[in-house]
Amino acid sequence: MSVQDIYDAVVEFDIDKVVTLVNAEVANGTDVSEILSHGLIAAMDEVGQRYSEGEFFVPEMLMAAKAMKAGLEVLKPLLSQGENEKKGTIIIGTVKGDLHDIGKNLVSMMMEGAGFEVYDLGVDVDTEKFLATAKEKNADVICMSALLTTTMPFMEVTVKAIREQGLSFKTMVGGAPVSEDFAQKIGADGWSTDAPGAVETARRLTAK
Amino acid sequence: MLVVGELINASRKAIGEAIKAQDAQYIQQVAKDEREAGADFIDVNAGIFVGKEPEYLQWLVKTVQEAVDAPCCIDSPDPKAIEAALSVHKGIAMINSxxxxxxxxxxxxxxxxxxxxxxxxxxxxxxxxxxxxxxxxxxxxxxxxxxxxxxxxxxxxxxxxxxxxxxxxxxxxxxxxxxxxxxxxxxxxxxxxxxxxxxxxxxxxxxxxxxxxxxxxxxxxxxxxxxxxxDKMMMASLVTAEALAGRDDYCVQYLKAFRNKQFDFLG
The missing domain is CATH 3.20.20.20 (Dihydropteroate synthase-like)
Known part of the structure; x- marks a missing residue:
């Protein structure tokens, strides 16, 4: 029994096994952050990569995330304060006027799986709400999703507001109509076509 | 069964480029193909062109209806774009949505x-x-x-x-x-x-x-x-499913599809 077994259980989407193994490792005295990084988070990276490569599919990503989360729940009371701060804090939501949340939910879930502290504001989120929450939570990155060409412009509104108010939050954008060109044009710091890519981008933007 | 042909959508790369280049011939060929394959309505969408949607949507309706005798399904949430498209539309259009x-x-x-x-x-x-x-x-x-x-x-x-x-x-x-x-x-x-x-x-x-x-x-x-x-298999499936659902008296449409060689793709 080892941290590798936890990793394997996540990649095999076996929730019960993950919980049992994490409890056992903790009882064994294994370093909690070692279990988190090399067991749970590393496994989610593997799942994300296999998804991006077309080997895994959305339901499997959901199952893996559920397993990862179950393991994380075991660890949470044991994690030293500041463990999450190290990875960074993410504010995420679908922009104003847009109610599509499936892609946004996947990104939100994978961010949590990567160990970020995630505040998901849901759908139809306006600039004020993004900024107020980002200030309150001392966020690193604001992630905005839009599935409609008619709601994409709200991303630019938020990016501009951050700049005008001299705030330091990084911004990421995503959603079916969003392209690299668009992200650059509006001055967003990052973009991605899928959830695992969003995790990578967020890691790059929060690297210290 | 009412079939709306979905292909003339600007978010599809070739269509988006054809609209931008005002390539009427390409759009008309797609419309003709859709109509011949059994589309009752030809969907037109210029949604990716923020600011130019009314102009492009109107052009699409005109271009499509020059080539095929079918109504369009006008695919836009913007009343200005819809009105522009309707002003040149012949017959009874569908608004989506x-x-x-x-x-x-x-x-x-x-x-x-x-x-x-x-x-x-x-x-x-x-x-x-x-x-x-x-x-x-x-x-x-x-x-x-x-x-x-x-x-x-x-x-x-x-x-x-x-x-x-x-x-x-x-x-x-x-x-x-x-x-x-x-x-x-x-x-x-x-x-x-x-x-x-x-x-x-x-x-x-x-x-x-x-x-x-x-x-x-x-x-x-x-x-x-x-x-x-x-999509030939899809079109044949629709006719078949309608017959199985009890909405095709004496299997008239199913047999018509057969005689029109709609099942020939099965080999």
């Missing part, structure tokens, strides 16, 4: 009120996307009620119950299909319509799943589809 989202509802209702236009009524409200049959029915009822009160006859309304991916929730497909049945039963005379591709998001072999989903929905009463009519 009104929804219960307040802004969209208020913008689109005056466009269709008291007209002969056909209208897609999308089950979406400011409260978000409905996930259950009950939530869809509540939205459908308000939409139908509002449209009928504004002199849009029931048989010009095509309710789209909103397809969501079964990959993210295993009840999504069945809730949709049950909604079709409930809407068709409760509001006799209304139609139901949908696109298919959302159902298979995040899964492999999507085309196959889309087919199975279409057939299941037709079994529950779905009588409109926004699809690629050049």
């Amino acid at each position: 009104i929804s219960l989202e307040k802004d969209r509802y208020n913008a689109l209702l005056p466009v269709v009120a008291g007209t002969d236009l056909k209208v897609v009524a999308l089950c979406m409200s400011d409260e978000g996307m409905p996930e259950t049959m009950d939530a869809r029915l509540r939205i459908a009822e308000k939409l139908i009620d509002g449209l009928v009160k504004n002199n849009v006859p029931l048989n010009n309304i095509y309710v789209d119950p909103l397809v969501q991916p079964v990959s993210t929730n295993n009840t999504f497909a069945v809730e949709f299909i049950n909604s079709v049945e409930a809407i068709m039963t409760r509001f006799k005379g209304v139609h139901t319509i949908c696109g298919l591709s959302n159902v298979s998001y995040g899964l492999p072999v999507r085309k196959f799943m889309n087919h199975a989903f279409a057939i299941m929905a037709i079994g529950k009463g779905l009588d409109g589809l926004i699809i690629n009519p050049l």
